[in-house]
Amino acid sequence: MKWKLTARYLFSVLIIVCIVVFVNMLVLFGVLYYQQSNGNENLSSETGETFTRQFSRYMSINNGQPIISDEGIEALRTFGGWVQVLDKNGNVVADALSPEDAPTHYSPIELVHKYKYMDDQKTTYFISQFDEYSYLLGVKNSVEQRIVLMFNGPSFLSYASKAFIGMTIADLIIAILIGLLFSTIITKPVSHMINRISQLKERNFSVQKMKRQGIFKPVFSNLNAVSETLLSHEEERAKLEKMREEWVSNVSHDLKTPLASIQGFAELLREQNVTESERIDYAEVIERKSIYMKELLDDFNLTMRLRNQEMPLNREDTRLESFVRELVIDVLNDSQSNNCTISFNSNAPNLKWNIDQHLMKRAILNFIHNAITHNDRDVQINVSLTPKGITIEDNGKGISEHDIEQIFDRYYRGTNTDHIHGTGLGLAISRDIIEAHGGTVALTSEAGSGTKIEIRMNAEIDSQAN
The missing domain is CATH 3.30.565.10 (Histidine kinase-like ATPase, C-terminal domain)
Structure with a gap:
């Protein structure tokens, strides 16, 4: 019984772990999907990418040259960044708040490196386009950092599946160890309780003590109390049964004696040679024995009614x-x-x-x-x-x-x-x-x-x- 309970407990724990892992994976993939699908909509207007894309509203063309408005310069100052406007050849044709040592020309490869990586001054770069010009926006000591990842779909799926299997196996092993540990605390007392109830069913009312009762201490206390109560009831039942047998034996004995007298004297009354005086004596004996029997039966009936609380009291x-x-x-x-x-x-x-x-x-x-x-x-x-x-x-x-x-x-x-x-x-x-x-x-x-x-x-x- 103990191992059967332990197996059921472990099976339940494993099922719970599998469900938890499955639900966690669903939540994880759901969050990633939602982030991928709606991430751009949820970005704050103050992020670098959003600010860079929207910065073109502060720019205009005057006599063929790009101009940055005063509002744009103030926005840059507030955002903590600077901007350089580049023509098709990568030459800087306009700028605002740019550092003094900032380059005045960028090759395509330099622009790629600027966009992908931070420079030595911890500056993060963002690139966007205005009309036929490009502009480079830099933010020094930005809280945003760009990390470039190379993603291989098949390799990632293989790694993810292996990680999922490994994580599931590790969780199951941990669940089994924890289940075995707690099974000694839970299933052993439960098994003992089931055995105690079976013993009570078999009318074994002995009080038993268990060393490690744990959280089931009140249950074992109540089981012992029930055992003591049933034991006392059993003893009382045995006592009443013995008393009932004694009642039957005594009533039979007490009725048998006067009945024998009544029968004997009734037979004597039938004799032809019985005198009138003897006949009266015999009749008195029969009457006396009959009265005794009536009193005995009345007393027996009264004590039974009182015992069963069926006697009405005229108070x-x-x-x-x-x-x-x-x-x-x-x-x-x-x-x-x-x-x-x-x-x-x-x-x-x-x-x-x-x-x-x-x-x-x-x-x-x-x-x-x-x-x-x-x-x-x-x-x-x-x-x-x-x-x-x-x-x-x-x-x-x-x-x-x-x-x-x-x-x-x-x-x-x-x-x-x-x-x-x-x-x-x-x-x-x-x-x-x-x-x-x-x-x-x-x-x-x-x-x-x-x-x-x-x-x-x-x-x-x-x-x-x-």
Whole structure:
């Protein structure tokens, strides 16, 4: 994969270089063609050639002799040049501002050399014609210089083609070297990213570190974050799958036992020699087991709806002091709590929560009944209300550190609950109810030192009445 990416990268670089070279050559030839075709039109009127060609307007013929006007002399002075007028034989017949040592006669070969080359005084010469006369215009220390080139068309084309091929090859070699250099910086991280994505596809969520991340450092950081998130989701999924299997196993077990009792006692009811008293006892057992099964299925349905956030809440503003006090009174009136001591105290008489009273009542009663059921008969339970929330505390057996970590898991039973009747969903349901209200449950306990449960609500739900 790495070499495949490198090859693609190099191919792209080479294509770009070829395009750039081709475009540059087009631009170069276009400029040269435009210069050749329109160069004369774009020359400034102050150039030597243009000034020389236009200088004839300052000249006239008087009595057969050429005359240079005062305007022409002033133009020469401004331009920084001088002029000599020659007849057909090369003799100087008129001049203006010419040097004292300037020749008075020019042979044809001298005129050619003057026009083609600068003299020792760095003078550039220009030649033009007026009527039957020629005139030679010189500019000393001119910024314009004439360079004579001999142009051989076939030789130039051969040289240009070789130069183009050589330049293209050199550019391609440079592009390949640069491409190989940058490929280690670009294609290697890209290849690594592709491999990482393939690993994620194969459910390999391990976090990996790369030494040279370069400009892709945020990408690798995000890939590692995705790996960690997927790993946590995978662990959660495995945990939920295991929990689901445990739910099915526990529900099957919990339903199988009462179903076996119902079936057995139903068969006994069919016996002819069953007395009326036994028939009533059997019917009571069947009814009790049926009620247990109904409670188990109801609890299972409730915890699933709470878990999936499908349970509608019928909220209403509730003054907690009277609400919790009535719950404690109901528990005290229950025959199961005759031997335990339950107390209630409050220092937040005006505290209100916006809650579903039915569900919240069940959640709090689950915590209180749990303290009664899983402790000795003389356990002391204190329910208190503070501005922060509700606290349920007992001085019972407590919970081991291992059990605390899983105490709110569905169907989890602690080490001290082997002979306790129940569906195993009570604490999980209570926790889910409170969290559905936007609250939190905190449980602290030590084996042999009792248990403390604190119920809190967030600021939007927890409001202090005036």
